[in-house]
Amino acid sequence: DVEAARAERQRACLAADQARREYERARQLAAESIMSEDLLEKAESARDTSSAACKAAEAQEARFAAAVNLARVERRKTTLIAPFDGIIAELSVEVGEWTTPSPPGLPIPAVLDILDPSSIFISAPMDEVDSASIRADLPVRVTVDSHRGEEFPGMVTRVAPYVLDLVEQNRTVEVEVELENAEFAATLLPGTSADIEVILEERTDVLRIPTGALMEDNRVLVLVDGVLEERQLEIGLRNWNFTEARSGLSDGDKVVISLDRVEVADGAEAVEAGEDEE
Structure with a gap:
């Protein structure tokens, strides 16, 4: 493990440092003709061997550390962290089940769907003939099926930059609307049917x-x-x-x-x- 590799690196590098100091003393003694050339060569060989062992131990420690970091990264991938506070609307797996990322070209259901009740908006198709008149910031009147007989003011926040061409309906432009009363909007259930009327002029x-x-x-x-x-x-x-x-x-x-x-x-x-x- 990493701790054992670190201890081995410390031992090898301490030995390499000791061998280096012994070689320096042997070189000085050999210069004074107190030590033979054979002993000097042995000291030099011991220094080089210890230095190589220290570098090998450092590399081994680095490999173990990299393996640990990789394991941590892989483990983090098994933990799903919500990008915002919300409500779990649907959970498609149960405890103990396995799931994998969706392969290219083969979509699979999401593990879970999270709803943010503070960002409720209305998405509505508008006929393409009206696309030239509709723009962001226009006022809107909204009626909701769950609150019959009531109208709620809102505003266009986005107009899609393209026209949808679906077989089941006419060519339309998608428009997004936010209600002025954010507290009321947060009480609406996602998927609720609603109608919008964009006010071009009053x-x-x-x-x-x-x-x-x-x-x-x-x-x-x-x-x-x-x-x-x-x-x-x-x-x-x-x-x-x-x-x-x-x-x-x-x-x-x-x-x-x-x-x-x-x-x-x-x-x-x-x-x-x-x-x-x-």
Whole structure:
């Protein structure tokens, strides 16, 4: 082991140091003709041999130390350390099971999935035709299936730099949104269904109608003195729920929103819903 190799290195190097000093004394004695050349050569040979043994012991210690470091590195690879604080969402192995790194081209399930509840965001596909209008920092309205009837403000944090072309859906651009209320976002379960509405522009104090009341070519039906009258509108901003009417309507006009029957047409007689007759 490393300790034994270190002790052997110390012993060999001490012996080499002793042999070197003995050679120096023998060389001085030989210079004074007190020691023979044969004894000097033996001292020199002992010095060289001891020096080589010291170097060999140092190399052996280094090899043992390298082996220990390698073993430590390999052991660290068997310990998974979470890169952040979170919650274990899924564990695919059990105690005692073996797992190996995924080989190239053959993905295998992760050992575990960790969720960070403090970094919940919404990922939504947007039609590619809208990609030129959407950018980071735009405000967003978010609705969540688990909180029906509520809207939550958010902001676009990322717009993907490419278009997804999947067989199952239209060509889309992935958009990421973060909610303004981080505490509320942390309560949402990952995977929860949500819808986003990116706000490109806002206007106040304008006339608006339900978007479902619009017919083809931006026409609507208005109830005037018991008769349906068709109007052509100039529209402005619109979303799934409401459409701005710039012209063609006045405040207080009664716009028809039930267009699912054939008899609902221009010139037909009608009464406002809630009256005795229809």
